[in-house]
Amino acid sequence: xxxxxxxxxxxxxxxxxxxxxxxxxxxxxxxxxxxxxxxxxxxxxxxxxxxxxxxxxxxxxxxxxxxxxxxxxxxxxxxxxxxxxxxxxxxxxxxxxxxxxxxxxxxxxxxxxxxxxxxxxxxxxxxxxxxxxxxxxxxxxxxxxxxxxxxxxxxxxxxxxxxxxxxxxxxxxxxxxxxxxxxxxxxxxxxxxxxxxxxxxxxxxxxxxxxxxxxxxxxxxxxxxxxxxxxxxxxxxxxxxxxxxxxxxxxxxxxxxxxxxxxxxxxxxxxxxxxxxxxxxxxxxxxxxxxxxxxxxxxxxxxxxxxxxxxxxxxxxxxx
Amino acid sequence: xxxxxxxxxxxxxxxxxxxxxxxxxxxxxxxxxxxxxxxxxxxxxxxxxxxxxxxxxxxxxxxxxxxxxxxxxxxxxxxxxxxxxxxxxxxxxxxxxxxxxxxxxxxxxxxxxxxxxxxxxxxxxxxxxxxxxxxxxxxxxxxxxxxxxxxxxxxxxxxxxxxxxxxxxxxxxxxxxxxxxxxxxxxxxxxxxxxxxxxxxxxxxxxxxxxxxxxxxxxxxxxxxxxxxxxxxxxxxxxxxxxxxxxxxxxxxxxxxxxxxxxxxxxxxxxxxxxxxxxxxxxxxxxxxxxxxxxxxxxxxxxxxxxxxxxxxxxxxxxx
Numbered sequence: 001x002x003x004x005x006x007x008x009x010x011x012x013x014x015x016x017x018x019x020x021x022x023x024x025x026x027x028x029x030x031x032x033x034x035x036x037x038x039x040x041x042x043x044x045x046x047x048x049x050x051x052x053x054x055x056x057x058x059x060x061x062x063x064x065x066x067x068x069x070x071x072x073x074x075x076x077x078x079x080x081x082x083x084x085x086x087x088x089x090x091x092x093x094x095x096x097x098x099x100x101x102x103x104x105x106x107x108x109x110x111x112x113x114x115x116x117x118x119x120x121x122x123x124x125x126x127x128x129x130x131x132x133x134x135x136x137x138x139x140x141x142x143x144x145x146x147x148x149x150x151x152x153x154x155x156x157x158x159x160x161x162x163x164x165x166x167x168x169x170x171x172x173x174x175x176x177x178x179x180x181x182x183x184x185x186x187x188x189x190x191x192x193x194x195x196x197x198x199x200x201x202x203x204x205x206x207x208x209x210x211x212x213x214x215x216x217x218x219x220x221x222x223x224x225x226x227x228x229x230x231x232x233x234x235x236x237x238x239x240x241x242x243x244x245x246x247x248x249x250x251x252x253x254x255x256x257x258x259x260x261x262x263x264x265x266x267x268x269x270x271x272x273x274x275x276x277x278x279x280x281x282x283x284x285x286x287x288x289x290x291x292x293x294x295x296x297x298x299x300x301x302x303x304x305x306x307x308x309x310x311x312x313x314x315x316x317x318x319x320x
Numbered sequence: 321x322x323x324x325x326x327x328x329x330x331x332x333x334x335x336x337x338x339x340x341x342x343x344x345x346x347x348x349x350x351x352x353x354x355x356x357x358x359x360x361x362x363x364x365x366x367x368x369x370x371x372x373x374x375x376x377x378x379x380x381x382x383x384x385x386x387x388x389x390x391x392x393x394x395x396x397x398x399x400x401x402x403x404x405x406x407x408x409x410x411x412x413x414x415x416x417x418x419x420x421x422x423x424x425x426x427x428x429x430x431x432x433x434x435x436x437x438x439x440x441x442x443x444x445x446x447x448x449x450x451x452x453x454x455x456x457x458x459x460x461x462x463x464x465x466x467x468x469x470x471x472x473x474x475x476x477x478x479x480x481x482x483x484x485x486x487x488x489x490x491x492x493x494x495x496x497x498x499x500x501x502x503x504x505x506x507x508x509x510x511x512x513x514x515x516x517x518x519x520x521x522x523x524x525x526x527x528x529x530x531x532x533x534x535x536x537x538x539x540x541x542x543x544x545x546x547x548x549x550x551x552x553x554x555x556x557x558x559x560x561x562x563x564x565x566x567x568x569x570x571x572x573x574x575x576x577x578x579x580x581x582x583x584x585x586x587x588x589x590x591x592x593x594x595x596x597x598x599x600x601x602x603x604x605x606x607x608x609x610x611x612x613x614x615x616x617x618x619x620x621x622x623x624x625x626x627x628x629x630x631x632x633x634x635x636x637x638x639x640x
Contacts, residue, residue, distance in 0.1 A: 040374035047367030054360035135377045143463035
């Protein structure tokens with residue numbers, strides 16, 4: 001027995017849920033009246049706040065591979081990409097639910113790693129694991145729902161753009177896509193956990209000049225197109241102003257990759273793309289960087305003519 | 321082209337989300353400030369209410385098979401089993417999120433059927449589809465999160481039992497398991513959509529004598545054990561009092577099945593199992609049936625000695 005790998009099949013569903021509940025602990029000092037272990041979790045909201053909900057999934061062999069990433073990283077990333085959606089709304093995390101599907105033969109240490117990573121990421125951003133579900137499946141799926149809160153009427157949305165608005169982006173783009181390409185070529189390990197821009201999103205929600213916001217998951221071109229759709233406007237982007245990480249172009253050259261494609265269509269940046277009122281002349285990238293506590297670059301402006309101007313055409317869609 | 325089956329791969333992710341949003345419509349007349357299409361859905365809660373959250377999944381070839389059930393039934397069931405968890409809390413549905421994973425080759429009419437069933441079930445029980453996610457995967461997964469509300473402090477829980485409490489169950493048990501066995505033998509179609517006992521759950525939450533409640537998904541023996549766990553008590557069950565549907569015993573005999581096993585361990589009943597204070601002498605199954613607007617049977621009582629007394633032993637767990 002001693003050398004045999006223990007798997008989920010060695011434990012019943014109840015024991016596995018108990019294992020998650022022990023790891024998660026009780027969401028103390030929060031608005032949760034009840035956490036894991038009942039039919040549902042109970043939240044006590046306040047009347048002056050709105051609650052926002054988002055859901056996103058990581059699927060084995062589509063979004064991750066266990067031979068390329070430690071389970072703990074996968075667990076962290078599963079929560080981080082969801083928190084990024086809360087950041088895009090300017091919301092503060094309240095809690096998360098994890099619906100985990102896994103094969104019976106999944107090693108228990110992989111299960112433990114997934115859960116530990118998820119819980120650790122939640123502790124970092126004040127987002128306790130309050131409930132979930134376990135299902136049997138051929139491949140691992142981590143389906144996450146996050147709940148956030150913000151002051152009533154102050155959530156950032158994708159809509160509200162007008163011609164003349166100025167476009168900004170946090171951090172830099174293309175680095176995640178380059179890292180993935182590099183790991184793919186070498187069949188080497190990946191350890192990508194994006195940093196959800198939660199504090200920056202909340203700061204944006206407090207600024208009166210903020211018009212609209214989205215997080216960059218599919219790539220600048222695709223997500224900017226989503227942002228424009230709602231209002232039927234277009235954007236002129238200054239490609240030279242789109243920030244890339246240090247050494248990005250050399251890194252692309254070394255792999256024979258087109259840096260522009262990675263920059264505008266690589267995806268998985270999880271930075272915030274947002275627009276400010278055009279009349280807000282006192283706002284500069286430097287003042288925004290200070291307010292948002294993250295580097296901010298101005299990359300273009302909203303125009304009335306629909307479409308993306310100044311960006312090369314890219315193929316849509318990473319999922320289907 | 322005309323005869324070719326259209327699949328998800330023929331449409332981009334945006335077009336598929338747009339397709340779902342059109343079907344779902346806007347959650348009008350509700351507390352939702354924003355539904356499908358942004359980074360997150362926005363809810364405006366009231367201060368005098370609690371919100372409850374639950375999540376449950378249906379996995380292809382584990383919980384359903386497309387060659388045995390129409391997609392519309394699968395979609396309806398995915399929401400119904402989640403609403404059953406809200407019923408067990410005595411909560412009223414507020415909205416649902418659907419995270420759908422599917423292969424690129426899934427026929428569009430299957431996708432449409434899943435979504436149509438989900439939305440139709442939501443319309444029936446006042447639970448709009450307010451958000452979700454689409455992922456590529458080898459097998460179809462429907463991961464659902466439901467949000468419910470109830471008056472502050474009035475949610476039913478699994479805990480709170482004391483020796484002397486009386487045990488009741490809504491509806492009857494074993495019918496779903498028998499139907500599944502029958503369909504399995506014949507390799508015939510299944511059309512099982514349980515009725516979530518939402519009105520009964522809300523009525524129970526209004527009664528001062530209600531102690532604890534759970535919905536029966538895994539079977540009476542397993543779920544009763546869950547109910548007892550929280551308080552370290554036991555239960556004496558009168559097996560002869562556990563209600564079965566008409567013709568149940570004859571149906572089991574015809575298939576050579578043990579009716580007792582199906583009754584107490586068949587699962588997928590989605591009835592409510594609940595306890596009332598033992599001193600509540602005026603309460604009868606008949607008065608409860610009237611208040612809950614569903615047949616109610618008294619099946620046993622809570623005792624201080626831990627364990628299930630009066631029930632045959634069963635194997636735990638349908639999932640791992």
